Amino acid sequence: MKKRGKKNFLKNINWGILFLSLLTVYGTSLLGSLFTASGVKSFWYMTVRPSITPPNIVFPIVWNILFFLIFISLYISLTKVKDKKTSSKVELVFGINFVLNFLWSFFYFGLRNPLLGFLDLILLFFSIIAMIGVTWKINRKASWLLVPYLLWIIFAGLLNYLSI
Numbered sequence: 258m259k260k261r262g263k264k265n266f267l268k269n270i271n272w273g274i275l276f277l278s279l280l281t282v283y284g285t286s287l288l289g290s291l292f293t294a295s296g297v298k299s300f301w302y303m304t305v306r307p308s309i310t311p312p313n314i315v316f317p318i319v320w321n322i323l324f325f326l327i328f329i330s331l332y333i334s335l336t337k338v339k340d341k342k343t344s345s346k347v348e349l350v351f352g353i354n355f356v357l358n359f360l361w362s363f364f365y366f367g368l369r370n371p372l373l374g375f376l377d378l379i380l381l382f383f384s385i386i387a388m389i390g391v392t393w394k395i396n397r398k399a400s401w402l403l404v405p406y407l408l409w410i411i412f413a414g415l416l417n418y419l420s421i
Contacts, residue, residue, distance in 0.1 A: 309415075331351055343394070350391050354384040389407065
């Protein structure tokens, strides 16, 4: 009987996909934060911020958790996928989502345009649904990891709508 220890676990990791997934997800996070970090401290944001908005400290905590879950979902999906066509679908839906995620920060905080941000969030919502659908066929755990992201985007959509 084989021992299931640390060495077996580490041996099964695809380090290339792990690094690429991590770099892609947290690269998106970094790009978006370039607009968000200064935006949440602006006078403009204080004038449009809905009263139900959580304290600013909540957002980086939640987003770090969400980006970690997205990273794990992407990694699992890319390592469990069985064919190139499905792999391309994973890359496409996650890629579209990352672009839309970045664009929300740019529209809302960079351009200070809550309407454009809200329209982007609608597309972001559907891109998460697509991510969940594509990953569901590959690995259900990877799919379930995206549900908190979907729920947060729904809440963000409410906050964004109230700031229009």
